[in-house]
Each structure stands twice: as C-alpha cells, then as structure tokens.
Amino acid sequence: MNTPDTRTEAATCDVREVLDLVADKWSLYIVSNLSDGPWRFTELKHAVDGISQRMLTVTLRRLQRDGILTCTVHEVMPPNVSYQLTPLGASLLHAAAPLIAWSNGHLTQIAAARTEYDQSLSQSNRTNG
Numbered sequence: 001m002n003t004p005d006t007r008t009e010a011a012t013c014d015v016r017e018v019l020d021l022v023a024d025k026w027s028l029y030i031v032s033n034l035s036d037g038p039w040r041f042t043e044l045k046h047a048v049d050g051i052s053q054r055m056l057t058v059t060l061r062r063l064q065r066d067g068i069l070t071c072t073v074h075e076v077m078p079p080n081v082s083y084q085l086t087p088l089g090a091s092l093l094h095a096a097a098p099l100i101a102w103s104n105g106h107l108t109q110i111a112a113a114r115t116e117y118d119q120s121l122s123q124s125n126r127t128n129g
Helices: 003-023 027-036 041-049 055-067 087-105 107-128
Strands: 069-074 081-085
Touching: 003 027, 027 041, 027 081, 027 087, 041 055, 041 081, 055 069, 069 087, 081 087, 087 107
Parallel strands: none
Antiparallel strands: 069 081
C-alpha cells in the first residue's frame, strides 16, 4: 500500500525523469527544429550544429519512446526516415518556447559573462599560482 510519502517520492522521481528528457543538451534544440513540420534525419543532422550521428540517433529514439515525436520510414530508393512532433511534442515546444526565445535573446550577454569570468579566473590563478 502506498503512503502519502511514497506517492510523493514516486511522483518526484517521475518528474525528474521528464525534466531529464528536456534538460539534456540536444532535445529542445531538436524539438524546436521540428516545429515547422517533418524533417529527415540528414536535415536534422545538418541543422543541429555539433551533434554526432550517434547522439542524434540516441536522442531521436528517446524522444520517440517518450511520445514527443514520431518516426516515419519512407519506402523509396534509397529509403529515408522523417521525424515529426506529436501533439505531446507540440505542447512541449509551446511550453519551452519562452526558454528558447530567452536563450536566443541573451546569447551575447552570456558569452560576455563567460569571457569575463574566465579572464578573472585566469588572473586569479596567475596571482595564486
């Protein structure tokens, strides 16, 4: 029998798992690219700068498993695969859109803050080293 404490712990674990889904390095970037409709694997590979083919495959499979996107195999020569957001994936995109917009709007400020931090850390290391 579940007590209130065990139900809360289980829910917390479930929420952490869902947050892990969207908080990784690639998922939201892939989801945002799929906002305009289906994309082929090679199109995603070119659009998601810096992702390896293996990591794209792993991330797409995980997003598919979690119901965020669907995968359609097109029986043409050569065969190709396309990915599209599900209604659940579209709702994730809607929820994440402000975060994505914030990220895009603050890229230069974040880059400047990183540079300033790295320079101060470097100066500190020279002084203490």
